[in-house]
Amino acid sequence: MVDQLIRKIKEMDNATVVGLDPRLNFVPEYIKESSYEKYGKTLKGAADAFYNFNKEIIDNVYDLIPAVKPQVAMYEQFGVDGLKAYIDTIDYAKEKGLIVIGDIKRSDIASTALAYSNGHIGRVEVEEESFEVYKEDFITLNPYLGYDSIEPYIGNCNEYDKGLFVLVKTSNPNSGEIQDLVVEGEKIYDRVGKLVAGWGEKSMGELGYSRVGAVVGATYPKQSTELRKIMPKTFFLVPGYGAQGATAEDLAGCFNKDGLGAIVNSSRGIIAAYTKEAYRNKFKDEEFGKAAREAVISMRDDLNRVR
Numbered sequence: 001m002v003d004q005l006i007r008k009i010k011e012m013d014n015a016t017v018v019g020l021d022p023r024l025n026f027v028p029e030y031i032k033e034s035s036y037e038k039y040g041k042t043l044k045g046a047a048d049a050f051y052n053f054n055k056e057i058i059d060n061v062y063d064l065i066p067a068v069k070p071q072v073a074m075y076e077q078f079g080v081d082g083l084k085a086y087i088d089t090i091d092y093a094k095e096k097g098l099i100v101i102g103d104i105k106r107s108d109i110a111s112t113a114l115a116y117s118n119g120h121i122g123r124v125e126v127e128e129e130s131f132e133v134y135k136e137d138f139i140t141l142n143p144y145l146g147y148d149s150i151e152p153y154i155g156n157c158n159e160y161d162k163g164l165f166v167l168v169k170t171s172n173p174n175s176g177e178i179q180d181l182v183v184e185g186e187k188i189y190d191r192v193g194k195l196v197a198g199w200g201e202k203s204m205g206e207l208g209y210s211r212v213g214a215v216v217g218a219t220y221p222k223q224s225t226e227l228r229k230i231m232p233k234t235f236f237l238v239p240g241y242g243a244q245g246a247t248a249e250d251l252a253g254c255f256n257k258d259g260l261g262a263i264v265n266s267s268r269g270i271i272a273a274y275t276k277e278a279y280r281n282k283f284k285d286e287e288f289g290k291a292a293r294e295a296v297i298s299m300r301d302d303l304n305r306v307r
Ligand SMILES: O=c1ccn([C@@H]2O[C@H](COP(=O)(O)O)[C@@H](O)[C@H]2O)c(=O)[nH]1
Pocket: 019, 021, 071, 103, 169, 170, 171, 172, 215, 216, 217, 239, 240, 241, 242, 243, 244, 265, 266, 267, 268, 269
């Protein structure tokens, strides 16, 4: 899947990932009204509104971008109806030819990790039948429990050609509290970066990058530049551009010399573009998909200046 991701980035000349993190206050009233009419102001109504919102975003951007990244928390909070919207969104994105990165950030002991892994990127067995459940192409993981907690995912990655992005240096303001600590003369994020690169060595794609990638925040340009050097064959998923304040200039160090090696996520900056000053006067609420499209084009051009 890492090879397909690279091919799509080249084909689209775009390293942008659209984050599908719907919130009710981003969903235009006309969509909510229609869903509430069918299902009431219920969890099912909210989930239906999310799905219809996502569909419109996808319809307007699928020909420009390689991948989308639905954030499972936004759906999971609405229970089983939310999870259905998550799965339906993944199915729809894949129908449109997009690669799907499930931002699920799982972490647990190996026996439990295997259940997460089978459900998200492998197959689940019911007696003699087996099923694909969530069907993401990539998922995000937290490495805090060490290699035995990651190994069950690597197995499914290699068997089903899926991919991982493991948290190495996160974009949030307090990420340094643990990740920047110096242990045995080395920053923790550097040590984790080296471990992740090592874990990916037996999962190399044909185009020079591993199926085991890393999450590296755009908000820490010095650290991402450092990590790029020590993890040359690791693909980075880079959140933090836009709503969290990082700019294209902050991203330059995430890419290798060939302009590859990273995909950059923006969620609020794209899906809620129609609510922002720059687009509000140009697009009606009903045209939120068109505003998202324009925001994607502007982000693509911005990234292409630096990669
Ligand atoms: O270090 C991290 C890891 C994950 N995220 C996720 O990315 C998006 C960012 O959304 P924006 O609206 O573009 O800020 C969101 O799903 C986070 O959970 C991250 O921001 N930083």
